[in-house]
Structures are given as C-alpha cells and as structure tokens.
Amino acid sequence: MANGEFLEFEDVSxxxxxxxxxxxxxxxxxxxxxxxxxxxxxxxxxxxxxILAGFERPDTGRVLLNGRDITALPPHERKVNTIFQSYALFxxxxxxxxxxxxxxxxxxxKKEIAEEVERMLVLIQMEDxxxxxxxxxxxxxxxxxxxxxxxIKKPQVLLLDEPLxxxxxxxxxxxxxxxxxIHDEVGITFLYVTHDQGEAMSLSDRIAVMNGGIxxxxxxxxxxxxxxxxxxVAAFIGDTNFFEGRVAEVVGGExxxxxxxxxxxxxxxxxxxxxxxxPVYLSIRPEKFHISREKxxxxxxxxxxxxxxxxVIYQGLMTRYWVRSGEYRISVARQHSRFxxxxxxxxxxxxxxxxxxxxxxxxxxxxxxxxxxxxxxxPENIGEVNGEGNGAA
Amino acid sequence: xxxxxxxxxATVAMLVFFYLPIMVLVINSxxxxxxxxxxxxxxLRWYLRLLHEREIWYALKNSLIIAFGASFVSVLIGxxxxxxxxxxxxxxxxxxxxxxxxxxxxPEILMGIGLLLFFVALGVNLGLFTIFLAHVTxxxxxxxxxxxxxxxxxxxxxxxxxxxxxxxxxxxxxxVLVPLLMPGIVAGGLLAFxxxxxxxxxxxxxxxxxxxxxxxxxxxxIKHGSPPLINALSTILLVVTFTAVWFSQRLMExxx
Numbered sequence: 001m002a003n004g005e006f007l008e009f010e011d012v013s014x015x016x017x018x019x020x021x022x023x024x025x026x027x028x029x030x031x032x033x034x035x036x037x038x039x040x041x042x043x044x045x046x047x048x049x050x051i052l053a054g055f056e057r058p059d060t061g062r063v064l065l066n067g068r069d070i071t072a073l074p075p076h077e078r079k080v081n082t083i084f085q086s087y088a089l090f091x092x093x094x095x096x097x098x099x100x101x102x103x104x105x106x107x108x109x110k111k112e113i114a115e116e117v118e119r120m121l122v123l124i125q126m127e128d129x130x131x132x133x134x135x136x137x138x139x140x141x142x143x144x145x146x147x148x149x150x151x152i153k154k155p156q157v158l159l160l161d162e163p164l165x166x167x168x169x170x171x172x173x174x175x176x177x178x179x180x181x182i183h184d185e186v187g188i189t190f191l192y193v194t195h196d197q198g199e200a201m202s203l204s205d206r207i208a209v210m211n212g213g214i215x216x217x218x219x220x221x222x223x224x225x226x227x228x229x230x231x232x233v234a235a236f237i238g239d240t241n242f243f244e245g246r247v248a249e250v251v252g253g254e255x256x257x258x259x260x261x262x263x264x265x266x267x268x269x270x271x272x273x274x275x276x277x278x279p280v281y282l283s284i285r286p287e288k289f290h291i292s293r294e295k296x297x298x299x300x301x302x303x304x305x306x307x308x309x310x311x312v313i314y315q316g317l318m319t320r321y322w323v324r325s326g327e328y329r330i331s332v333a334r335q336h337s338r339f340x341x342x343x344x345x346x347x348x349x350x351x352x353x354x355x356x357x358x359x360x361x362x363x364x365x366x367x368x369x370x371x372x373x374x375x376x377x378x379p380e381n382i383g384e385v386n387g388e389g390n391g392a393a
Numbered sequence: 394x395x396x397x398x399x400x401x402x403a404t405v406a407m408l409v410f411f412y413l414p415i416m417v418l419v420i421n422s423x424x425x426x427x428x429x430x431x432x433x434x435x436x437l438r439w440y441l442r443l444l445h446e447r448e449i450w451y452a453l454k455n456s457l458i459i460a461f462g463a464s465f466v467s468v469l470i471g472x473x474x475x476x477x478x479x480x481x482x483x484x485x486x487x488x489x490x491x492x493x494x495x496x497x498x499x500p501e502i503l504m505g506i507g508l509l510l511f512f513v514a515l516g517v518n519l520g521l522f523t524i525f526l527a528h529v530t531x532x533x534x535x536x537x538x539x540x541x542x543x544x545x546x547x548x549x550x551x552x553x554x555x556x557x558x559x560x561x562x563x564x565x566x567x568x569v570l571v572p573l574l575m576p577g578i579v580a581g582g583l584l585a586f587x588x589x590x591x592x593x594x595x596x597x598x599x600x601x602x603x604x605x606x607x608x609x610x611x612x613x614x615i616k617h618g619s620p621p622l623i624n625a626l627s628t629i630l631l632v633v634t635f636t637a638v639w640f641s642q643r644l645m646e647x648x649x
Contacts, residue, residue, distance in 0.1 A: 053553075053557060054556075054557075055553055055556075074556070074561075075553070075556040075557050076556050076557070076558075076559045076560055076561050080557075081557055081558065082553075082554070082557045084550045084553070084554055085550075086548060086550050088548060088550040088551045088553065088554035089551075089554075090551060090554070090555070090569060090573075091551075091573065092572050092573055101555070101558050101560075101568075102558035102559055105558065105559045105560050105564055105568075106559060149554075149558065150557075150558075153558060153559065
C-alpha cells in the first residue's frame, strides 16, 4: 500500500431536495485496499458509491482517481465498475454474452474477447453454464457472473453495492470467502458498501462507518470495534453497554475519573481528552467484563462494581449474563473451558462482582441527537438490535 | 361436494351471445345464395368475386397505407410517451397520464367531430393525410399503455449496468433498451395496426373524396351493394385482425 491516496473524496456533498444524503465527506482509499462503507440504510453510503460510479453528480466537492479529477465524467468514461445489488444482468444475453458486453462495446478483436471471457468463466467456475440465460441460473451464480462482467473491464476500483444482500445466509458466507479470494487474486481496489457489520469486519482492510451523511470513523476493523470514536459507532458495531456519566477528574492526562449515578467512581482511559465537567457515555463491551462471586483482587487500573444476576443465557460459544447494578442492566459475556466440570456455575439471582480494566472502557462525548435516542433505548434493546453476530472482533 | 354447473352454462351462453352473430356472418360468406335468407350450399364464389372488385382493392390499399403509417408513427411517439411517463417525476405527470389515457375512453364520435372541426378550421384538405393523423392520435394512447406495462417491471439498474460497462447513451438504447422493450413495442404496434385498419367512426368524419378506407367501403356496400360480398370481405378482415391480436398477446406473455 505504498501508493498513498489512490481514490479521494474531497468535501463531497449531495442533496436530494432538503435531505443531505452525503454531507461534506472527505475520504482517501489506498491502492489495492478492500475498503468498506458501513452504515444503516439511509446513511449515504450508496449515494457516495453512486457518485464514484458517476450515476450522481455531487453538489459540492471533487472525486479524484489516481490523481485525476473524475467528478464530471459520465459513468461510461470512468475506470470503475459496479456490482449491483440486484445483479442487473442483461436478461436477453447469455452468461457468456453478459461477460463479454463491456469488451464488445470497446470493439476489441473477437478473438481477444473470446479469450478474456474464457479466462473469466474459469475464474468464476462457470465454464459449463456459459450458454445459459440469467433466469436459468441460481442467485449465487448470477452474483459471480456480475463479478466477472465487471472484472473483465479491469477497473481501477471495483464497486460493490450490498452484493450479498439478496442471498441466503449459507450462500452469503460462501460468497464472502469467494470475494475475499477474488480480491487477493486480482489485487484491485474494492469499495464495498454494506449495512452488515459482519461482512465489513471479516472482509475489509479498513472501514468507514457512516451515519446521517457523515463519516463517523475510519479505521481497521479492530480499531473500530475496540476504540469507537462515537457512541453511534460503539452501538452500531457489535454489542455494548452504555453508562451515562460526567468527567470528575483528569488523572495524569491519560486517565479520567467518572461519576456515574449509583456507581462508585470509575477510572477510564481518556484518549479524547474530554475536560472535567463534560457529560459522557462510558461504553464497555460485554466480553470486557470479568464476573466472579468473590470480590476480585484489583490492580490499580481495575474498576469493580457489585451486581446481581438477573438472567443467564447459555449460548454455547459463550454465556451471556444480564446483571443489575443500580439502574443499569448490564450485558456480560463470558467464555468457558471445561464447562460441564464446573460444579459452581454462576446462577440466576446470585450477588456477583463485575470488574473491568480502565483501558477497556471508552469515553464518548454525549451531545448529538442520535445519542439521546440511544439513551431512550433500554439496554436490552441495544443488545437485540445488534444481534449476536458480533463475533466480528 | 358437487360443483355447480351455473358458471359453465353462463360462460357458454355469454360466448354464444358474443360470437353467434359473427358465426352467422362467417357461414353466410360461404353461402352460394345471393340473399342470406336461404342456404344453397357451400361456395367460394363471393371470395372469388372479391378479386374483381377494383374499388375494394383500392380501399384496402388506402387502409393498409394508413394502418402501417399510423402504427409506425404511433409506436415511435407512444414508446417515447411511455418512457417519459415512467422515468420522470413531475407534478404534471398525473395530468400527462390522464391525457394519454383519455382517448381510450373518449367516445369516438367526439374525437371524430373534434378532429373534423380542427382540420376544417386549419383549412386542411380532408383525405388520406387527415385520416392518418387522426389514427395516430388515438393509436398513441394504446401503444403508450402497452409499453408502459412493460416498463413497470423493467429493472432500470440494467441501464446503469450498461453505462457502467462503458456504453454511451446510443449503445444503451440500441443494445439494451430496445431489445428488452421490443415485445412491448411490437405488441403495441400490432394493436395500433388492428385498431387503425378497422376504425370506422373517426375515419368517417375525417375522410375526404378518394380516401375511402375498407370499413367505409363496406358500409357503403351495405347500402348499395351485395350482402354476400360483404360477408366474405368481413370474414377476411376478421381473420387478419384476430391473427394480429393473437400475435400481440403471445408477445406480451412471452415477455413475462
């Protein structure tokens, strides 16, 4: 990834009437990178992709590809190709003709086209389906044809617009692996749009989390999960517990003490240097807690809180405990070894201690509207909404 | 439970009601008798006689010229209209739709009188050209409705896919759009053709000297000529129309 910025959005905005679909987005993607735009529906990710493909003209800003301003180029003059969510295969052409379409338009020599198409058919393992029409092949096969049809143009960037959304779960997982293999094999830049954090996490080199037309955070999957920059990112990616508090004291620059109603004072890493007196959220992921019957020995950076178990849900991979402490219902996840040999598992209605390291809690500023909505969601719902699919870390 | 016979009987009765008069006409066209009232055995003499009726051939030629011309032009305009209706959002689209749709339900006699007054006001000589224009006006609506039906289940991301793969506007139109809409366009054209070739009321108003079409010729033959000849001619017209409609239906179904 030595080439630095390969694809750049500079202060790009797009309005639909009064709606700001994309609001002053600046973003750089590196050459060869698998880059994802992740966000809920209506967050502007698809609009951003369509601006890059040339189907939408931004109201402000520029798009640069390989140093060249392509903002005003029509779609057919851009060296980018798109995989559409609906596949958008040509129903009146066979698989072979679909794949050849892009090269035929370029009026390449027939022999060359035939060779390229054959190469693509091998890549997607559909040599024996080449003469079929799109309505005679399966969803996964359509997906592969769409990929081949785009790749044969040797684009500088391949755009994928929720390419797996129309497939069932099993097939989605298989295509996920295939996409990953194809990316490794062809080595071109992928820009992947999805609302599914699992897909984004498992495929991407870097992810941009979008919400309400802006980019909340750009980072590797690990950075985004472990060190969310905003309460939206913390809630959207994986599961988390939010606590409302206020900064009481800054300890040695790196750490802060927080006051949270019904809790003893809590120590937390303060990478954002939020000043004393400011309202904050403390976000702690369920698996960062340690749960025990006896009060644990605490190092100087550990926080310990007493709680009562309200629910125990065994899920195989882990056990989820819902514990009550003050007004908070907290989700705690714990993995086991030698589970069946444990004679004293923690049960419902027991008093326990939960503890976590100051570095595992994240302080997030509390100011925007979306934050208020978050508070109104009871913690149970936050857990439900984001589902159990958070094995992504 | 035993199924009721009422629906079957009702259906058959209705079909008989529809088609019996036409059957009488078709059978009588093979009747050797000069007058339809008695049966004098099978004969093709009226069909043979038709070959020698120069005025009928002249009227047929007029009808064909108008039908081909009107369906061709209305296909072009009607397809464009359907496309505009489907693709562009505007507050005026409801009005646009109503105006395209209106000729389908408007009494023909009103359209006929309206067109006649219009042509007279403009000082246009009535003749083949005015008939052609009149037919185009109502055929556009039919074509537009048929093509619109096709567009409604058309996936427009296909067009974006073609542009994405390097196709400019021209290529998209001829390599993607037209081939995919062709069944709808042809069906609309066939429908327009059948409507044009047997239109009587509107044509009657806007026709001028020397521009007699087949339906008008038939009408004047009823008044002055020989009924068996009309039977034969009507049967031929019937077969042509049914064939065209059948093709048009087939195309619409294949497309689904």
